Amino acid sequence: MTWWATLLLLGGTLAVLFAIGLPVAFAFLGVNLLGAWIFLGGEVGLEQLVRNAAGSVNSFSLAPIPLFILMGELLFHSGLAYRAIDAIERLLYRLPARLACVTVVGGTTFAALSGSSIANTALLGGTLSQEMLKRGYSTTLALGPAMAVGGIAVLIPPSALAVMLGSLSGISISQLLIGGILPGMLMGIAFLAYVILAARFDPSCAPNDVDSKQLPFRERVVPFFRDVVPLFFIFIAVIGGMLAGIATPTEAAALGATTALLATLFYRQLTWSSFVKSMLETAKVSVSILFIIVASVTFSQILSFSGATNGFLTLIQTVELSPIALVVAMLLILLVLGCFIDQISMMMITLPFFIPLAQAAGIDLVWLGLMMLVAIELGLLTPPFGILLMVMQGVSRSTPLLQIYRAALPFIIIELLILALMVLWPQLTLFLPSLVR
Amino acid sequence: APAKADEVTLRAISAFQTGTAFAKPFDEFVQKVNEAGKGLVKIQVLGGPEAMPPFEVGNALRGNVIDLANTTAVFHANLVPEGVALTMTDLSMAELRQNGGYDLMNQIHEKRARIHWLGRLAEKIKYHVYLSKPAKSDSFDGLKLRSVPIYQAFFSALGANPMQIAPGEVFTALERGTIDGYGWPSIGVFDLGWQEQTKTRVDPGFYQVETGVYFSLAAWNKLNAEQKAVFEKAILAMEDSSSRFEQDADAERKRQGEAGIETYNLPEASAAKFLQTAQEAGWAQVLKVSPQDGAALQKLFTK
Amino acid sequence: MIQRIYTVWGRIASCCGLISAVGFGLLAVLVTLDVFVRNLALARWPWLNEITEYLITISTFFGAPWVLHKAGHVNVDILLRLVGATAAQWLMKISYIAGFVICLLLLYQSIRVTLDTYEVGSLVFKNLVFAEWYLMIPVVACFGLCAIEFLFRAAGEGETR
Numbered sequence: 048m049t050w051w052a053t054l055l056l057l058g059g060t061l062a063v064l065f066a067i068g069l070p071v072a073f074a075f076l077g078v079n080l081l082g083a084w085i086f087l088g089g090e091v092g093l094e095q096l097v098r099n100a101a102g103s104v105n106s107f108s109l110a111p112i113p114l115f116i117l118m119g120e121l122l123f124h125s126g127l128a129y130r131a132i133d134a135i136e137r138l139l140y141r142l143p144a145r146l147a148c149v150t151v152v153g154g155t156t157f158a159a160l161s162g163s164s165i166a167n168t169a170l171l172g173g174t175l176s177q178e179m180l181k182r183g184y185s186t187t188l189a190l191g192p193a194m195a196v197g198g199i200a201v202l203i204p205p206s207a208l209a210v211m212l213g214s215l216s217g218i219s220i221s222q223l224l225i226g227g228i229l230p231g232m233l234m235g236i237a238f239l240a241y242v243i244l245a246a247r248f249d250p251s252c253a254p255n256d257v258d259s260k261q262l263p264f265r266e267r268v269v270p271f272f273r274d275v276v277p278l279f280f281i282f283i284a285v286i287g288g289m290l291a292g293i294a295t296p297t298e299a300a301a302l303g304a305t306t307a308l309l310a311t312l313f314y315r316q317l318t319w320s321s322f323v324k325s326m327l328e329t330a331k332v333s334v335s336i337l338f339i340i341v342a343s344v345t346f347s348q349i350l351s352f353s354g355a356t357n358g359f360l361t362l363i364q365t366v367e368l369s370p371i372a373l374v375v376a377m378l379l380i381l382l383v384l385g386c387f388i389d390q391i392s393m394m395m396i397t398l399p400f401f402i403p404l405a406q407a408a409g410i411d412l413v414w415l416g417l418m419m420l421v422a423i424e425l426g427l428l429t430p431p432f433g434i435l436l437m438v439m440q441g442v443s444r445s446t447p448l449l450q451i452y453r454a455a456l457p458f459i460i461i462e463l464l465i466l467a468l469m470v471l472w473p474q475l476t477l478f479l480p481s482l483v484r
Numbered sequence: 485a486p487a488k489a490d491e492v493t494l495r496a497i498s499a500f501q502t503g504t505a506f507a508k509p510f511d512e513f514v515q516k517v518n519e520a521g522k523g524l525v526k527i528q529v530l531g532g533p534e535a536m537p538p539f540e541v542g543n544a545l546r547g548n549v550i551d552l553a554n555t556t557a558v559f560h561a562n563l564v565p566e567g568v569a570l571t572m573t574d575l576s577m578a579e580l581r582q583n584g585g586y587d588l589m590n591q592i593h594e595k596r597a598r599i600h601w602l603g604r605l606a607e608k609i610k611y612h613v614y615l616s617k618p619a620k621s622d623s624f625d626g627l628k629l630r631s632v633p634i635y636q637a638f639f640s641a642l643g644a645n646p647m648q649i650a651p652g653e654v655f656t657a658l659e660r661g662t663i664d665g666y667g668w669p670s671i672g673v674f675d676l677g678w679q680e681q682t683k684t685r686v687d688p689g690f691y692q693v694e695t696g697v698y699f700s701l702a703a704w705n706k707l708n709a710e711q712k713a714v715f716e717k718a719i720l721a722m723e724d725s726s727s728r729f730e731q732d733a734d735a736e737r738k739r740q741g742e743a744g745i746e747t748y749n750l751p752e753a754s755a756a757k758f759l760q761t762a763q764e765a766g767w768a769q770v771l772k773v774s775p776q777d778g779a780a781l782q783k784l785f786t787k
Numbered sequence: 788m789i790q791r792i793y794t795v796w797g798r799i800a801s802c803c804g805l806i807s808a809v810g811f812g813l814l815a816v817l818v819t820l821d822v823f824v825r826n827l828a829l830a831r832w833p834w835l836n837e838i839t840e841y842l843i844t845i846s847t848f849f850g851a852p853w854v855l856h857k858a859g860h861v862n863v864d865i866l867l868r869l870v871g872a873t874a875a876q877w878l879m880k881i882s883y884i885a886g887f888v889i890c891l892l893l894l895y896q897s898i899r900v901t902l903d904t905y906e907v908g909s910l911v912f913k914n915l916v917f918a919e920w921y922l923m924i925p926v927v928a929c930f931g932l933c934a935i936e937f938l939f940r941a942a943g944e945g946e947t948r
């Protein structure tokens with residue numbers, strides 16, 4: 048079977064199973080059965096499929112997903128988070144779309160820490176986003192930032208994905224980390240600017256709570272110190288634990304969950320029933336994400352095994368391209384692969400092709416690496432299958448998927464613009480690394 | 485040119501990422517076979533860890549999902565726990581082929597896992613302890629060292645605190661002092677970018693990295709004598725030229741030195757104890773799960 | 788009758804959910820404990836990391852049937868919202884049957900793998916050494932229970948959203 052016939056067969060079957068409403072994870076598993084039968088050799092192939100699936104989430108690096116979700120659920124079901132949200136609302140009442148801004152800043156921080164955009168989207172999407180929907184924010188402002196901030200997090204250190212890219216490609220890790228700062232900050236500013244401007248030009252998409260304006264200064268400031276402080280403790284436990292060398296980034300997630308539990312106890316906000324609710328919700332959301340990972344990681348293995356991914360990648364070698372066209376082609380390939388394949392697999396598959404090609408064409412590897420990071424992150428966000436869209440669907444069950452796509456769209460466009468800027472103006476990424484080279 | 489009708493194409497997987505230190509010897513092996521075997525056999529490499537999880541390669545061989553693989557017995561220790569003896573041995577492949585050690589290990593593989601062990605690719609590459617700071621003493625007591633199961637027992641026996649950390653987190657863990665160091669082969673540190681956070685390499689090295697070519701027994705038995713000979717000739721040629729791994733290790737030592745990684749030589753007495761502890765801890769693991777075969781192997785695999 | 792069976796079935800599913808939630812809770816506790824024990828040099832628990840990995844697997848596979856029971860798995864609802872209510876119901880029914888067949892096939896294969904792993908006697912050879920087929924239990928349970936849930940749904944039971 049040619050590679051494109053394989054892609055067409057597996058992709059087509061997947062699309063049909065998606066369309067009839069079969070849960071995404073089971074649709075992947077169904078296509079995996081088909082793919083394993085054809086490419087892994089019949090019955091033994093099916094056995095191998097089951098073995099691969101059984102081992103697919105047996106990895107400590109996935110721990111941040113349930114741990115960060117647990118942290119969020121504890122804070123919200125205990126009510127602690129609402130007090131903090133109210134405090135921020137009172138303090139920043141002049142800022143349009145305050146909660147969306149909080150999502151951008153807070154989300155970037157947590158995505159950076161957890162190294163997992165998935166955990167981050169699940170945490171924010173199930174909590175802050177829901178609160179914004181309740182307060183009448185538009186779906187774009189409520190859901191968009193929670194899905195998109197992973198793009199900033201992947202650029203600004205600490206970035207687990209940047210370290211991983213460096214480890215897999217041989218590109219200097221510290222150069223990648225430094226190089227990501229400027230474009231990452233630019234993306235953060237662009238997100239904030241979009242959120243604020245959208246609310247300014249169309250106030251209905253981020254309703255302002257009129258009452259806070261009439262509150263005296265004291266009642267605006269005191270709750271901030273009283274109710275936001277516990278969140279800072281959690282923040283310190285997570286960040287401090289990591290910076291002080293007490294915990295690895297993955298373990299820091301557990302410290303966050305434990306500190307959240309302690310904070311709810313300290314503020315006497317936790318009841319038995321809210322505790323049980325937090326645990327069950329954590330399980331529900333985590334399982335729906337991890338089970339998709341079981342199925343989609345196995346799918347990408349079968350796709351690689353069948354030769355379809357390699358066939359697709361060799362497209363790039365068959366034509367002579369100018370360096371800039373080559374870069375664009377590589378980024379386009381990543382955007383397409385993002386529809387089918389997880390981040391780490393994407394790197395493992397493409398780097399052996401890209402690095403030699405880039406070296407031969409004299410392309411700066413740090414520059415390429417950082418643009419790849421943005422493209423890989425974008426792959427998680429682009430329809431039809433962007434795992435972040437699915438995660439958001441999982442935590443925001445009442446929102447139609449099309450509306451979730453629409454919510455992501457402005458942020459996808461911003462990320463594409465930043466990516467274009469990085470392509471056209473290499474100094475944006477290479478200036479800081481050149482200072483320490 | 486179209487292949488001759490009786491040319492057999494065999495499907496291969498590498499358990500190591502394309503382009504890294506332990507994928508390269510296999511590339512060479514594949515090239516050798518495909519050149520010498522024109523019209524007889526051809527290896528088609530399907531991919532690396534992205535196509536088959538490394539710890540599943542053993543099962544894939546056993547079930548004949550693939551025909552052969554570049555892997556290490558460490559990855560299929562679930563099927564053949566005795567295989568880790570290949571990492572612990574202080575004998576060369578030439579010696580093992582002569583004293584019956586190769587035959588015994590292959591028999592165990594065939595019996596337990598329907599895997600045929602063709603031979604060894606990586607040899608004479610030692611593991612080392614690397615530290616993120618200059619070494620203060622010859623004691624490892626209380627050091628937090630990133631480790632993998634193959635030398636975890638050894639690190640524990642040294643008094644160190646072994647930690648399992650995903651490769652992607654090691655860099656940050658070193659940078660932040662979450663770990664004091666890690667165990668890794670004498671080559672390959674640069675592949676992962678860890679040199680930026682490494683100050684010291686502790687000598688002597690211990691054990692030796694084992695990678696090799698493993699066949700699905702079913703696929704192997706389907707080959708005729710002429711086809712088998714192509715593979716055997718190629719692997720013997722690889723094993724005969726294994727001294728180049730020592731040259732690689734020397735070159736890497738220089739490169740590490742240039743990158744600011746200093747060598748700390750353990751004093752003679754502690755070095756001897758260090759190596760003895762490594763052997764004892766390693767073999768204890770094997771003997772625990774395989775008292776009979778393990779003991780037989782230990783006789784043939786140690787000096 | 789079928790409804791009463793479905794109620795019993797719901798309790799079984801809830802048990803799965805409980806296993807899953809306890810697993811994730813233990814994960815948080817054990818990892819935190821590990822950080823403290825290591826940094827205060829109280830003890831050395833190199834095997835703890837392995838346990839946390841198994842917990843993720845156990846929670847995921849035991850949790851999946853329960854999440855399916857609660858209609859909590861993510862699906863693509865674009866077409867379902869475009870077509871009429873009757874057509875959507877038919878599509879859902881087909882999807883349940885497809886899900887049932889998929890899970891049944893996976894159940895059959897995972898039982899085969901379990902038996903095979905048991906017969907070979909393969910071992911998980913890390914800090915903790917134990918029979919490898921134990922790790923297949925959650926997988927067998929997962930696909931078996933998911934198959935049952937899909938069957939109930941195809942028969943018209945269960946909540947949709």
Ligand code: NA
Binds near residue numbers: 158199202
């Ligand atoms: Na980051």
Ligand code: NA
Binds near residue numbers: 386425430431433
């Ligand atoms: Na996508």
